[in-house]
Amino acid sequence: MDEPPDADPVTVTPCENGPLLVRGAFRLTTxxxxxxxxxxxxxxxxxxxxxxxxxxxxxxxxxxxxTAPSGPDVSC
Ligand code: FES
Structure with a gap:
């Protein structure tokens, strides 16, 4: 049986030179x-x-x- 599409998917966006933005139906835990x-x-x-x-x-x-890129750091 197919899973219903997630109406509120979680996205994590690394901001250039800044934080990770987390949006959607996430749970944050220790x-x-x-x-x-x-x-x-x-x-x-x-x-x-x-x-x-x-x-x-x-x-x-x-x-x-x-400083950090938004995408993968390919300089390593
Ligand atoms: S204080 Fe903003 S990323 Fe650390």
């Missing part, structure tokens, strides 16, 4: 499986390590000059 309430339907997750409110982005990536 490593131990406890729910983290995102408070909204789209969240920005820190990938620079400088946020004071991890796992969320607080804009600190700008202050530290974080």
């Amino acid at each position: 490593q131990g499986g406890e729910e983290i309430e995102p408070g909204r339907r789209t969240v920005a997750l820190c990938r620079c390590g400088a946020s004071a409110v991890k796992p969320f982005c607080d804009g600190s990536h700008k202050a530290i000059g974080f």
Whole structure:
């Protein structure tokens, strides 16, 4: 039997020089499986390590000059 199409698929978008934007019907949990309430339907997750409110982005990536591409980093 076919699965119904997901009406609200989850997308994760790496922002150039910034966070990961997560949209859709996602669940955010700790490593131990406890729910983290995102408070909204789209969240920005820190990938620079400088946020004071991890796992969320607080804009600190700008202050530290974080750089990363939006797509795969093929320079490695
Ligand atoms: S990506 Fe924004 S604070 Fe880390």
